[in-house]
Amino acid sequence: MIDSTQKITAPTKDQKNAGNDAGAISNDSHSQLYEFWQRYRRHQMAVFGTILFIILFLVALLGPFIVPEPVVDTATMFKLKNSPPSLAHPFGTNVNGLDVLGLVVYGARISLFLSVLAMLVACGVGTLVGIVSGYFGGWVDATLMRVADVFLSVPLIFVLLLASRFLVNPPPEGGTGSNGVQDASTRSLILLPLIIGLLTWPAVSRLVRSVTLSVKQQEFVTGARAMGAKNGRIMVQHILPNVINPVVVAGTLIVGQNIVLEAFLSYLGYGIQIPLRSWGTALAQSQNEFVNGNWWWAFFPGFFILLTVLAINFIGDGLRDALDPRNKR
Amino acid sequence: MEPLLKVNNLKVAFKTDGGLVKAVNDVNFYLNEGETLGIVGESGSGKSVTSMAIMRLLPTPPAVIDSNSQVIFKGQNLLKLKDDQMRKIRGKEIAMIFQDPMTSLNPVLTIGKQITESLKLHMHLDDRAASRRAIELLKLVGIPSADKRLGDYPHQFSGGMRQRVMIAMAISCDPKLLIADEPTTALDVTIQAQILELLKRLRQELGTAIMLITHDLGVVAGMCDRIQVMYAGKIVETASAKPLYANPRMPYTIGLLNSIPRLDSEGQDRLIPIQGLPPDMITLPPGCPFEPRCAYRQPVVCQAKVPELREVEEGHRAACLFDITKETPIPEVPAPEVVATANDVRISPAG
Numbered sequence: 001m002i003d004s005t006q007k008i009t010a011p012t013k014d015q016k017n018a019g020n021d022a023g024a025i026s027n028d029s030h031s032q033l034y035e036f037w038q039r040y041r042r043h044q045m046a047v048f049g050t051i052l053f054i055i056l057f058l059v060a061l062l063g064p065f066i067v068p069e070p071v072v073d074t075a076t077m078f079k080l081k082n083s084p085p086s087l088a089h090p091f092g093t094n095v096n097g098l099d100v101l102g103l104v105v106y107g108a109r110i111s112l113f114l115s116v117l118a119m120l121v122a123c124g125v126g127t128l129v130g131i132v133s134g135y136f137g138g139w140v141d142a143t144l145m146r147v148a149d150v151f152l153s154v155p156l157i158f159v160l161l162l163a164s165r166f167l168v169n170p171p172p173e174g175g176t177g178s179n180g181v182q183d184a185s186t187r188s189l190i191l192l193p194l195i196i197g198l199l200t201w202p203a204v205s206r207l208v209r210s211v212t213l214s215v216k217q218q219e220f221v222t223g224a225r226a227m228g229a230k231n232g233r234i235m236v237q238h239i240l241p242n243v244i245n246p247v248v249v250a251g252t253l254i255v256g257q258n259i260v261l262e263a264f265l266s267y268l269g270y271g272i273q274i275p276l277r278s279w280g281t282a283l284a285q286s287q288n289e290f291v292n293g294n295w296w297w298a299f300f301p302g303f304f305i306l307l308t309v310l311a312i313n314f315i316g317d318g319l320r321d322a323l324d325p326r327n328k329r
Numbered sequence: 330m331e332p333l334l335k336v337n338n339l340k341v342a343f344k345t346d347g348g349l350v351k352a353v354n355d356v357n358f359y360l361n362e363g364e365t366l367g368i369v370g371e372s373g374s375g376k377s378v379t380s381m382a383i384m385r386l387l388p389t390p391p392a393v394i395d396s397n398s399q400v401i402f403k404g405q406n407l408l409k410l411k412d413d414q415m416r417k418i419r420g421k422e423i424a425m426i427f428q429d430p431m432t433s434l435n436p437v438l439t440i441g442k443q444i445t446e447s448l449k450l451h452m453h454l455d456d457r458a459a460s461r462r463a464i465e466l467l468k469l470v471g472i473p474s475a476d477k478r479l480g481d482y483p484h485q486f487s488g489g490m491r492q493r494v495m496i497a498m499a500i501s502c503d504p505k506l507l508i509a510d511e512p513t514t515a516l517d518v519t520i521q522a523q524i525l526e527l528l529k530r531l532r533q534e535l536g537t538a539i540m541l542i543t544h545d546l547g548v549v550a551g552m553c554d555r556i557q558v559m560y561a562g563k564i565v566e567t568a569s570a571k572p573l574y575a576n577p578r579m580p581y582t583i584g585l586l587n588s589i590p591r592l593d594s595e596g597q598d599r600l601i602p603i604q605g606l607p608p609d610m611i612t613l614p615p616g617c618p619f620e621p622r623c624a625y626r627q628p629v630v631c632q633a634k635v636p637e638l639r640e641v642e643e644g645h646r647a648a649c650l651f652d653i654t655k656e657t658p659i660p661e662v663p664a665p666e667v668v669a670t671a672n673d674v675r676i677s678p679a680g
Contacts, residue, residue, distance in 0.1 A: 218432050219427045219428075219429060219432040219433040220432065220433050220434055220435045222386060222427070222433075223425070223427060223433045223434075223495075223498075224435075224446075225386055225419070226384055226386060226419055226420065226424070226425040227419060227420035227424070227446065227447045227450070227498070228416040228417065228418070228419035228420035228421060228447065228450055228451060229416075229420075229446070229450065230416065233450075237438070237446070238435050238438070241435070241437040241438060242435070242436075242437055
């Protein structure tokens with residue numbers, strides 16, 4: 001009895017290994033998420049990047065509950081000024097006596113939030129424009145792609161100079177004082193991701209358009225039309241799921257770019273406005289003290305930017321390999 | 330009785346840089362309810378374009394459908410319908426099965442989602458009712474443990490299984506007409522037979538009319554009530570299945586049948602291929618489009634006149650100026666002179 005059952009089960013195992021041609025494969029690994037995880041796991045750097053990113057995310061999420069907010073305190077400012085890393089201030093302090101650890105922890109929140117928000121704007125607009133453009137083709141495609149070209153050719157600095165009127169803290173005037181400062185900083189938090197997103201969507205839309213062009217040639221799109229589906233339904237139900245993988249990969253890498261971009265803008269003073277703090281504002285003016293021996297002020301925020309971008313790029317690489325249907329066994 | 334589908338004077342052309350490609354030239358045919366019609370022809374003969382034109386799935390431009398063309402389905406001209414009216418017919422009244430089951434299912438959606446799509450669209454079923462019906466349909470097309478396979482993705486099915494799923498999707502709303510565009514071409518021979526058997530069974534159970542498009546005369550033989558042969562965008566011969574095989578009257582059909590290997594052929598008969606290539610569809614010859622390849626051709630007559638479909642026997646029509654049968658001897662050297670005089674050429678109006 002036992003022998004015969006073993007004989008029966010043996011070929012089914014072979015069938016599983018043989019792949020799809022056996023017809024009915026009813027193993028329980030059929031969830032796509034599971035298969036994806038199996039492939040993702042093999043990419044060691046991606047797993048490392050994921051763990052690193054989760055830690056950084058937890059720092060941004062929970063850090064502010066542990067580390068006090070860095071506020072300029074005139075009483076202790078001169079005593080603490082430019083003190084090197086110590087037990088009380090593991091990352092040292094800056095020229096204003098602010099704890100660099102505090103700057104990094106509070107900056108993580110804003111930097112990550114802003115970069116992700118800008119990425120969502122870029123991916124949202126880019127996917128919409130890309131699908132519509134690729135699906136309809138013709139003059140719709142031509143118009144949308146020229147609009148994309150216009151957005152691509154606008155220099156970032158030019159837009160920021162225009163936007164700086166709304167972004168940068170107004171010079172203190174008689175009465176408005178701190179209210180104006182508060183307004184400018186919240187405005188910068190919303191406006192900056194919008195500006196970054198609106199300047200980066202053309203790259204996403206070109207990617208999505210090219211994928212859409214190849215997907216719409218496939219027979220299942222004609223099949224959906226033969227079934228009586230409307231254009232909108234075909235785009236949402238049939239094309240969107242097919243373009244989502246490359247968008248996820250591109251989106252991940254865009255977050256990395258955005259973190260660098262935000263740091264660069266805030267460093268120049270066109271980005272996030274104090275009292276909100278990002279990694280870019282934490283770096284601002286640090287170069288003046290760098291020559292005087294205060295390396296920790298610039299090093300720690302910079303190191304965190306490096307770590308985050310590295311982690312995100314590893315994740316992006318892993319996603320690219322794991323989501324690419326050609327890598328399926 | 331009024332036929333279910335009647336195609337009158339269908340002309341389809343494609344605008345290209347090289348000129349107007351006349352893919353379908355004045356095609357007329359009908360299909361009764363519950364009937365199976367086979368459309369046979371080689372690549373580029375206009376079979377698929379005809380079916381896509383009926384469904385109005387051709388992108389216009391580049392496709393141009395002649396304004397006098399009519400596709401009468403259940404009394405209404407599909408070519409004149411508004412887009413949203415046409416969408417209600419697609420999938421519900423006329424459904425389609427495509428050639429390649431590998432690409433005609435969306436790889437990122439589950440089978441269940443794809444089958445229930447048209448049920449929700451046309452029958453307005455809710456999720457539970459739709460998936461109940463989907464299980465029924467999968468059982469109907471012979472997929473084992475159907476309820477467990479709704480959540481599977483297309484890559485977990487074999488080619489034959491996918492084609493079964495496609496058929497289940499096509500019959501989900503009980504269409505009156507099923508257009509099968511080369512449904513077995515991408516499958517291996519044993520699966521081919523299974524799929525044809527399935528189509529036959531469904532036709533009996535559901536009473537659906539089937540338009541079976543293929544380039545394989547063997548596929549249509551056991552399956553179809555009537556067969557029409559297309560060449561260069563025209564119907565060149567139409568008859569019931571048996572007479573067409575037993576007594577083909579158009580040199581092209583005779584050529585096609587001669588080029589099929591037969592198990593019962595004695596000795597070492599060589600297969601006789603049809604020489605040459607189909608004509609250039611941009612500049613069609615003024616005479617018979619098959620003339621340059623025809624074994625029986627009489628150049629002077631054949632190049633002068635496009636042969637119309639004419640009745641050669643009861644219910645059997647062929648587009649040839651001469652009365653040619655399988656027994657007609659093939660001339661050794663193509664005759665330079667006119668054998669038949671103009672009076673011998675019988676002409677009957679195409680209908």
